[in-house]
Amino acid sequence: MPTRPVDPSTARAGNRITPSGAPSTAPFEPVEPTPASTPRTSALPHTPLSSAQRALWLLDRMHPGSSQYNVPLAMRLRGPLDADALASALTRLAERHEILRTVFPLHGDEPYQRVRAEAHVPVEYVDLTGVPVGERDAACAAEIRRRAEEPFDLAAGPLLRASLVRTGAEEQVFGLFLHHIVCDGPSLHLLFDELDVFYRQAIGTGRDGTGAGEGGDAGLRVPRLAAQFADYAVKQREWAADERGIAWWLEHLAGAPSTLALPTDHPRPAVRSGRGATHCARLTGALVAECTALARRERATPFLVMTAAYAALLSRLTGARDLLVGTPVAGRSETEYEPLIGPFVNTVPLRVDLSGDPAFTHLVRRVRTATLQAAGHAGIPFETLVDRLRVARDPAVPPLVQAMLTFESEPLARPRLAGVDSELLQLFTDTAKFDFDLMIVKSADGSGDYDCCLTYDTDLFEAATVAAFCERFQALLTAVTRDPELPLHRLPLLTEAEARAAATEWNPEPAPRTAPLPPVHEQVAEQARIRPTAPAVSVTRAPGPGGERDAAGVEVTYAELDRRADDLARRLRAEGAGPGTVIGILLPRGAHLVTALLGVLKSGAAYTPLDVTHPAGHLARVTELAAVRHVLTDTENAARLRDLPVRPLLMDEPDAPDQADGADRADGTDQVIGTDGQAPGDLAYAIFTSGSTGVPKGVAVPHSALANHAIAVRDRFALTADDRVLQFAAAAFDVAAEEILPTLAAGGCVLPSPEPPPPAAELTGLLDAASATVANLPASYWQRWTAAIAGGTATAPITLRLLVVGSEPVDPAALATWSQYTGIPVINAYGLTETTITSLTHTTGDVPLGRPVPVGTPIDGVRAYVLDGDLQQLPPGATGELFIGGAGLARGYLGAPATTADRFLPDPFAPGPGARMHRTGDLARRHPDGTLEVVGRIDEQLKVRGYRIEPGGVEAALCTHPDVVQAAVTARPGSDGTPRLAGYVVTRSGAVPEDLRAHLAGRLPVHLVPGVLTHLPSLPLSTSGKVDRKALPDPAPAAPATTAGPAAVPGTDLERFLAGTWQDVLDLERVGIHDNFFDLGGTSFTLATVHGRLSDRLGRRLPLVSLYEHPTISALAGHLGTAGQDTAPSADRSAAADRLAAGRSRLGQRRRGRT
């Protein structure tokens, strides 16, 4: 068995701090000094449990048969061991410490501490010497593990048991197994020390050989006990009722966040399982010595320096500037408790203020002040704080504190026995009581180094993430010992490997070019020279209802397209077009549009596409902002320009190209038009997007950006001359340029969609008729198409080889359906007009439901960064704002220097000087492999009850329900005016599915389950076709409490208990048994409170999801009545019956209490 340091979660001794630099032996003092002579209370008939014991007892009730709170110890003993002496030493221990023979039976509703007279500790002897040598270690490990995982019966005991496994003539493994309800970290030191003393007495190696017990020879002496743990438990009841101390805490923690949004690898499950693992790293003795020196200079302790560093790291990773770090305090607040075994340790939340970018030394001073203040009130039990702070009971999150820190400047307890060589073996660390639980402890190997062990929730984190966290922590400590004045934002965050990846793999430098890329219209002209007769544009109508093809389909060859574009360019130049001018384009999809784009670019001017559907007022604003004097249009749309100060140039008049011929022909310039006088910095187009204020913003894109985009996208999509690419987007969207230009740069054929594009269900017909190989669709349209294919109203396309989706988040469920029905690869594309259409792409594979589909990696020449609020790069996993730099950047916003300066910032990470990067407003995170994931918009991030919520994540979970087609989530004020989460669904059934809430409850933490769900026939869309969350209607108001008719009055005890609880948590006068909890204004939070009380009163674990499934009192009572017996382990029938009886008696009492 490999040796590992002790499980930090159970072995911690508790931190001790003093204002002076040196660690002190003075423990935290409780608020109320206790009298010197404490009366013995353990002889009382029904001694109460301490609050920590009661919390453990309740957990044991909720998870019967669990070994989560077992404390297993195993040691290899080499040498002549006297097994009988060891057994008798154990019994002496239990005789001396009443807690080791205490059990926790019920008296009425409440457990109490009963000290058994019998002190004998059962030792199980196992002889493995008959097992072949090669298999012995494994057999021994299995034996110890079996015993370690055996549950304890808290009511019957014993709560200390032992195994002695013989593995050789003079070699054995000694296993000692306790329940956490009887011990803590310092207990283990005492236990090992006293075991050695009693063992030596038993084997008679004491000098007097009499086994004097208390007193006597120093080596064989154990201190006299003036109290027992039960005395402390009684005393603690007084501290728990210390209202002055509680008031201090309530004030100190007012407004403190009760959750720390650590960047997790996996979504938080609805109910935490408590499964954990521990990662151990080393901190060199030299580094810790530097920290100690730093601490001395700041009149602090190494613990405070470690806390400041830990908080700084958590703050940088989460963006939180106010957070709580939990720390265990020894709790042995009286001299008489110091020699006692027992669960004394208390958790104290330290509130750390990281606002204002403090220097590290400043932060240490803040932590010192906060810790000293907290130390004055450390006697208040953690459980009391959680209760009194009314922390929402969320079974997904450890209450109040999610990150713990323990610092130990002495090695953890090691076993020793006279005459034998003992070595502590592996301990089982498969539980996590917190998300992150960091223990820094001096290594027992004598090297002077420290072990840095992080126990973590394995539901949330991967081992590699935790290892990286430890590496970051070490790097941060190293940095602050070198320069303690570093401000928070400059503390290093990336590991060395990440810093290397950030400089190379995340944003690879494109291969150097010998010459600048030719502008995109030159790239197309080159294809016209290579393949003059190949089709460049092909307009095919979809088969009509009768299946007949439109004979009027049009095909334009490369030579023809190039000639038309040249003609148009000449005509435009004659009108004064050239670099610096902007030509409007108001055309539907079709061959004219393609000609118009190329013609304008060839003329040297830039184009501005106008939307045929936009109102005249919008067109007027746009043409004015872009200083448009000429607009290319057709006879059908020219009328829209009537009142504008622009000259329409018609593309569809048969002799149109000749209109301006006179001037050109006179010059005899009917050859290919040149690009003289054009520069890569000249504008190629200006595209207007609707800004958040509704005022259109004109994004000006230079040729250099568009040329890079055409080549990079051609390469990413692997476009060739064989490709036939659908032109689906309206010209006013830049995606149209992405469909047209890279295709033509590759020699492929553009297939303009009819105007308007067909309904999604008819797209297959269009694609098949045109033999399309590539299509680029908005995600919502594609999702409708996918639904049609899966529903049988459309067939899978035949010739399509690649589907590109983008513009909106892609639903992983739709992706799975698409793959199943078509098998056609999908690229998820991400980009902004400001960064020239697509900047990032991801070739999708399997995506777990409920997770966003990644947006991938930057295309050639483009750079992407995830930055925190201080513009520092974040490591993989952490969420920050996405910034895009590199070759795709727009020049800026037309006529808007301030907006340009605000959104295009200096790029400190670019290889060259003077570069800029665009602030996208999107929240993103990087996967460990460098792939990026967009999780939402900064301005759409919702804040509900202090939680930051990405509506997209909740929408994705809603969409995992088979009936839900589309979903939207926003925050709307509830009846009390505070925001709550509102969900909207479009469903196949036409109503909110009854089990939708239960479905979500199984997938999302409580705080992410919408309090109200509303069905809509369709979601409101903005002009760009995206879901418009602001236009969602107010959710239906909560129904008022029904007047309880005879049938609605609670009848049974259980119904009355439930009704009482509901009235209490919902603050209602009365509730009917058929009322829906959520209709009455209940939320997931209040439901969790009901769940807590119900589990508490029933004394057994109840799946939270069953409360969602039975949202009325009558349904829930009925469910509990039938399901009650089944939830208890079958082997424990009588105990289950006891529990039910106990639950019933409590219900009875509750009822009496209320009437």
Next chain:
Amino acid sequence: MSRDSAERQYVVVRNDEEQYSIWPADRTLPSGWHAQDVTGGKDECLAHITRVWTDLRPRTLREAAGH
């Protein structure tokens, strides 16, 4: 995401292409960017940029067009 944005101080910066932007005043300037003589709140800095940055074209392009 932006920390203490209300009271944060910025400096107006310009690169060699005479493109303007803003940068937190207490931070080292990225290479190739030069602090202008204007420091203050974000709105103040952006108002200054509106006054001085009248031609968004990069300097080299502007100069080439001028010849």
